[in-house]
Amino acid sequence: MSEPIDFYFDFISPYAYLGWTQIHGLAARHQRAVRPQPVLFAALLNANGQKGPAEIPRKRIYVFKDTLRTALHLGVPFGAPKSHPFNPLLMLRVCSLPMESAAQKTLIDACFHAVWGGPGRAVEEPEVVAAIATEAGLDGPALVAQATGEENKARLKATTETLLERGGFGVPSLWVDGELFWGLDAFPHVERRLEGKDPLSRIDLRQFAGIKPSATR
Amino acid sequence: MSEPIDFYFDFISPYAYLGWTQIHGLAARHQRAVRPQPVLFAALLNANGQKGPAEIPRKRIYVFKDTLRTALHLGVPFGAPKSHPFNPLLMLRVCSLPMESAAQKTLIDACFHAVWGGPGRAVEEPEVVAAIATEAGLDGPALVAQATGEENKARLKATTETLLERGGFGVPSLWVDGELFWGLDAFPHVERRLEGKDPLSRIDLRQFAGIKPSATR
Numbered sequence: 547m548s549e550p551i552d553f554y555f556d557f558i559s560p561y562a563y564l565g566w567t568q569i570h571g572l573a574a575r576h577q578r579a580v581r582p583q584p585v586l587f588a589a590l591l592n593a594n595g596q597k598g599p600a601e602i603p604r605k606r607i608y609v610f611k612d613t614l615r616t617a618l619h620l621g622v623p624f625g626a627p628k629s630h631p632f633n634p635l636l637m638l639r640v641c642s643l644p645m646e647s648a649a650q651k652t653l654i655d656a657c658f659h660a661v662w663g664g665p666g667r668a669v670e671e672p673e674v675v676a677a678i679a680t681e682a683g684l685d686g687p688a689l690v691a692q693a694t695g696e697e698n699k700a701r702l703k704a705t706t707e708t709l710l711e712r713g714g715f716g717v718p719s720l721w722v723d724g725e726l727f728w729g730l731d732a733f734p735h736v737e738r739r740l741e742g743k744d745p746l747s748r749i750d751l752r753q754f755a756g757i758k759p760s761a762t763r
Numbered sequence: 764m765s766e767p768i769d770f771y772f773d774f775i776s777p778y779a780y781l782g783w784t785q786i787h788g789l790a791a792r793h794q795r796a797v798r799p800q801p802v803l804f805a806a807l808l809n810a811n812g813q814k815g816p817a818e819i820p821r822k823r824i825y826v827f828k829d830t831l832r833t834a835l836h837l838g839v840p841f842g843a844p845k846s847h848p849f850n851p852l853l854m855l856r857v858c859s860l861p862m863e864s865a866a867q868k869t870l871i872d873a874c875f876h877a878v879w880g881g882p883g884r885a886v887e888e889p890e891v892v893a894a895i896a897t898e899a900g901l902d903g904p905a906l907v908a909q910a911t912g913e914e915n916k917a918r919l920k921a922t923t924e925t926l927l928e929r930g931g932f933g934v935p936s937l938w939v940d941g942e943l944f945w946g947l948d949a950f951p952h953v954e955r956r957l958e959g960k961d962p963l964s965r966i967d968l969r970q971f972a973g974i975k976p977s978a979t980r
Contacts, residue, residue, distance in 0.1 A: 594819050594820075594821055594822065595814070595819065596814060596819050596822070597812070597813060597814070602811050602812065602813050602932060603811075604811055604927075604930045604931065604932045605811065605813070605932045605933075607930060608930060608932070608943065608945055610971065611963060611968075612945070612949065612952070614963065614971065615952050615961070615962055615963050616952075618962030618963070618965075618966070619952075619955070619962050625971075626971045710821075713821045713824060713825060714821065715819060715821045715822045715825070716822075726825065728825055728829070729948070730948075731946070731947075731948030732829065735829070735832050735833075735836075738836070744832070745832055745835030745836050746828060746831065746832050746835070749835070751828075753843075754827065754831065754842075754843045
């Protein structure tokens with residue numbers, strides 16, 4: 547099997563939720579594994595000096611309608627979060643803990659569902675996060691206790707830092723064979739790359755003065 | 764024929780360019796006309812308190828690669844603009860002048876091509892804009908002279924204002940039967956809406972506390 551696909555996400559993003567519901571099927575079609583990479587979207591925004599969609603009223607309204615449209619089209623459950631924006635830090639840290647791959651996927655499924663699968667739960671609360679993990683078949687209280695250890699806090703920061711080094715600024719982001727892809731709408735590009743048909747592979751980018759691909763590496 | 768599709772664009776945006784190359788085919792498949800609506804993207808950004816992709820270094824690099832990928836995939840000519848960002852105001856004003864529909868389409872084609880069809884031309888210069896219009900079969904010098912009249916300057920501002928009232932924040936934006944769509948990736952949603960299959964039409968949005976559709980009208 548070739549390199550796994552790194553899937554960078556934050557639970558705050560409905561596009562990351564929709565992407566998470568689609569990436570496993572896409573990866574499986576191309577015999578790839580998915581390596582979940584929790585990152586703090588707010589830290590990406592700060593590092594890039596950018597506002598999030600939720601901070602721009604017209605964009606906030608649009609994003610909700612657009613993601614709801616896409617969810618209905620894909621047949622993915624979609625509900626309004628309990629509050630938004632909210633603090634996703636504890637859930638991200640719990641999902642950053644080293645654990646077996648299937649357990650981590652189940653846990654991330656459960657966390658995304660608790661926010662966006664509706665009705666939204668109070669996912670900022672440690673006891674709620676623990677309950678979500680327990681319902682997913684894990685030891686919720688133990689995970690929540692471990693999540694806030696210094697080593698694990700550093701883990702989430704390091705993942706966020708790696709995405710920045712790879713040229714990232716939003717979620718979901720995917721790192722596929724040395725290239726960054728951003729957003730649900732980039733999935734067709736990802737699919738072509740996995741098929742060996744990324745059109746950028748066949749041209750010399752140096753002809754484009756405005757594009758500096760080395761800076762994304 | 765039903766209501767035309769309003770296509771809001773600024774020549775500064777490679778996504779608007781790509782969208783312009785696709786919207787006419789899409790509209791024709793559904794027996795709709797396209798009503799071009801030039802707007803100043805910088806004014807949208809200011810009104811929404813938002814930075815443009817070109818102001819965020821990582822996003823700037825990504826957007827160029829993403830649009831180049833899409834252009835190569837679609838078989839649309841794509842080159843680096845002479846400089847970017849640049850001031851698109853004169854071109855937008857020329858394209859805001861009242862004129863016959865076919866002439867306006869030819870002119871917008873020519874302007875987009877001069878920026879993004881490569882090699883990029885010095886489209887901030889009045890004589891270059893006049894030459895582009897003349898090559899498109901129009902009276903370039905006359906159009907450039909008329910473009911900066913007060914009435915026409917107000918026309919571009921009014922179009923930009925209408926997009927803001929409709930909930931807009933970026934380009935390309937499309938207004939289709941009372942709904943706003945943003946970006947090239949929204950074209951499948953637009954197509955479904957034109958087919959009477961917009962999934963949002965079949966649900967009651969009032970169940971979503973976070974979505975206030977009335978604010979987008």
